[in-house]
Every structure is written in C-alpha cells, then in structure tokens.
Amino acid sequence: MRLIRRIWPLVAGLLVAAGVGSAVQAQDQVPQQQASFGRVTLGWGRFFYNDLLGDGHDRWQTGGYTVSILRGDRFDGHLPDRPGRILEYRLAASIIAPASLTSPEPDDRRYAGTLNLGVHTPWEWRGTELSLGADMVVTGPQTGVGRFQRWAHERLGLEEPEVLGNQIEDGFYPTLVAEAGHTLTLAGGRLRPFAELRAGDESLIRLGADLSFGQIGSDDLMVRDKTTGQRYRGAPGTYRQGVTLTLGGDVAHVFSSVYLPEGEAAQLRSDRYRLRAGLAWQGKKSSLFYGLTYLSPQFEQQAEGQVVGGLSLHVKF
Known part of the structure; x- marks a missing residue:
C-alpha cells in the first residue's frame, strides 16, 4: 500500500494528461465526421449483486443494482478516439448495512442507502482505454432505499431492519470517476491492467487487473461495477x-468515505482489496454472467471480509 501512496499522483497525472491529449486531438479532427453525428441506443447494461448470492449473509455491502444505457452514433467493437462520442447514462442503488439488522454491535458500521445518477464517456487514446464520468451520489432516508428494504423484507417474511433510525444522513455528493486500462493479448487469454481514481462519496486510488479466457466480451463495451x-x-x-x-x-x-465518517466507532480502513471470478455465457438469444467477489474488511472493527455474488442477464424474445 505504501507503493500506491507513492505512485498515485503519477497515475492521476497520466489520467489527466490522457484526457487533455485526446481532447486536443479531437479539436484537430476534420469536422465532417461530426456533421453526420446522431445518437442511437447502442446497448443496455444491467448488473445486480447481493451477498445472499455469495456467502449467504445479509451484511455490510449487502446489495445493489445498476442500469447503464449506452448511446452514441455507433459502436463496432472499437472505442471512439475522443470523449463524448459515446455516453453511458448510469442509474444505481445500493444498500450498506451492519452485520445485524436488528441488534448491531456498537462498533459496527451504520446503515446507508444510496442512489447514484451519472454520465460517463469511454474512449481510446494511443492504445489506452479511458473512461471519465461525473456522478451525483445521494444518501440517507431521502433516497427511500431503507423503506424499500423494509417493504421487501415484510413481503418475503424476513426480519425487518430496525437500524433505519441510525442511517448515514441525507446528503448530495458530486463524484468524479476516471479509469485507464490497456488490454494485452496473451496465449489463450487477455490481460487488462487498469488504474482508477474516485473523488466524492469515497476518495481513493485503485490499481488492478482483469484476466479473461474466451471470446465472449472480447470486443464488447464493458462497464465496471463500483x-x-x-x-x-x-x-x-x-x-x-x-x-x-x-x-x-x-x-x-x-x-475518505462518507459511509464511514471520522470520529465514529467504525473507523475507516485505508487499505482494501478485491478478488473476483466470473463466468459469462452467450447463447443464440440470451446471455448470462455470474461472478463472485471477495471484499476485504472496509473498517477496522470488521473482523472478516465478505463474498458477494453478481448477476447480469440479457434475454431476447
């Protein structure tokens, strides 16, 4: 983690330079291409995760759902050479909860319901795949997420959450997200190292990689779940x-994290990591992805990590 703290200013500078460089490049383009530019819906992305699909518990990063609408003039398996040609409109909701919804430990994290509305744009510059987005993250009882969970638990005969009176407060958090990645073709697979910056509801620097074996998704426009x-x-x-x-x-x-405020019993853990695996299947008319992700503890009093399951389903009739 000491390495990350040392190199994150460099990574941030590279992300900003890439964005500025591609924007300058875009100004030099012949404007004839822009004359015929008209947006159509290129695709819909949907992703659902829940720890009941993973380790079977109902705690901490307990669940969420994201819908992405991709619009642009076209997508032929290659990202455009400048930002703004493709836009992703993203709507997401998530639930963060203590380990017990009825009698939480005094040093456990507080309940948080969130809504996320954002616009992101992916493009490619000199072989580097870039994405830049702006989100508005809304927290607190005003989101209605807690009321929805209570309603769902009542209908399913599950224990009703009694922690809604101790939620993270109402708030609005403008958030910027940037990612840079580069895909390398290996024997039998593809390796994509990436770097991510996030500033807003949570401010962090992240370094990682994704490895895939198989042709499904090799030239799809992929979106990363937060x-x-x-x-x-x-x-x-x-x-x-x-x-x-x-x-x-x-x-x-x-x-920093608005979900783990300073001065509370649950103290933010500055270093965290994720490990994940998934399987994607594509049939004649339908596709399915299921994956498991291990999330390391996110606050000091969290005794262990957790495993959440993720699902993405596309069905054509």
Whole structure:
C-alpha cells in the first residue's frame, strides 16, 4: 500500500494528461465526421449483486443494482478516439448495512442507502482505454432505499431492519470517476491492467487487473461495477456464442468515505482489496454472467471480509 501512496499522483497525472491529449486531438479532427453525428441506443447494461448470492449473509455491502444505457452514433467493437462520442447514462442503488439488522454491535458500521445518477464517456487514446464520468451520489432516508428494504423484507417474511433510525444522513455528493486500462493479448487469454481514481462519496486510488479466457466480451463495451469491480457488457460488439472465464483483483488506498465518517466507532480502513471470478455465457438469444467477489474488511472493527455474488442477464424474445 505504501507503493500506491507513492505512485498515485503519477497515475492521476497520466489520467489527466490522457484526457487533455485526446481532447486536443479531437479539436484537430476534420469536422465532417461530426456533421453526420446522431445518437442511437447502442446497448443496455444491467448488473445486480447481493451477498445472499455469495456467502449467504445479509451484511455490510449487502446489495445493489445498476442500469447503464449506452448511446452514441455507433459502436463496432472499437472505442471512439475522443470523449463524448459515446455516453453511458448510469442509474444505481445500493444498500450498506451492519452485520445485524436488528441488534448491531456498537462498533459496527451504520446503515446507508444510496442512489447514484451519472454520465460517463469511454474512449481510446494511443492504445489506452479511458473512461471519465461525473456522478451525483445521494444518501440517507431521502433516497427511500431503507423503506424499500423494509417493504421487501415484510413481503418475503424476513426480519425487518430496525437500524433505519441510525442511517448515514441525507446528503448530495458530486463524484468524479476516471479509469485507464490497456488490454494485452496473451496465449489463450487477455490481460487488462487498469488504474482508477474516485473523488466524492469515497476518495481513493485503485490499481488492478482483469484476466479473461474466451471470446465472449472480447470486443464488447464493458462497464465496471463500483462495488464488486466486476465488468459487465454495456454494448455488444461482434456476436459470438460460447463461454468466457474472468478473473480479477485490485488494491486501493482510501482517503475518505462518507459511509464511514471520522470520529465514529467504525473507523475507516485505508487499505482494501478485491478478488473476483466470473463466468459469462452467450447463447443464440440470451446471455448470462455470474461472478463472485471477495471484499476485504472496509473498517477496522470488521473482523472478516465478505463474498458477494453478481448477476447480469440479457434475454431476447
């Protein structure tokens, strides 16, 4: 982690330089291409995660759902050479909870319901795959996430959450997210190291890599889930049937988190890591992805990590 703290200013500078460089490059483009530019829906991405699909518990990073709508003039399996040509409109909701919803330990983390609305743009510059986005993260009882969980538990006959009176407060957090990655072709697979910067609801620097075996997703436009780090398809590239195995991991240094405020019993753990594996299947009309992610403890009083399961399903009728 000491290495991350030393090199994160360099990574940040590279991300900013890449964005500035590609923006300058875009100004030099012949404007004829822009004249015919018209947006269409390129694809929909959906990703659901829950720890009941992983280690079977209902705690900490307990669940979330994200919908991504990709729009642009076209996507042929290659990212555009400048930002703004493709836009991802993202809507997400998530639940963070203590280990017990009825009688939490005094040093456990507080309940947090979140909503996330954002716009992201992916592009490629000199062989580097880039993504830059702006999100508005909304927290607290105003989101209605806690009320929804209570309603769902009542309908399913599960224990009702009694921790909603001790939620993370209402708030609005403008958040910037940037990622840079580069795909390397290996014998029988693809390796994609990446770096990520996040500043807002949580401020962190992350370094990691994703490894895949199989042709499914090789030229799809992939989107990364915030919590698990799993990548799911936002827009399809070349249609192929088959199976792809994915492996990945990353480490992060966290500077601040609104979900673990300073001065509370649950103290932010500055270093965290994730390990993940998944299997993607593509049939004639439908596709399915299921993955497992290990999340290391996120606060000092968290005695162990957790495993969450993720699911992405596309069905054509």
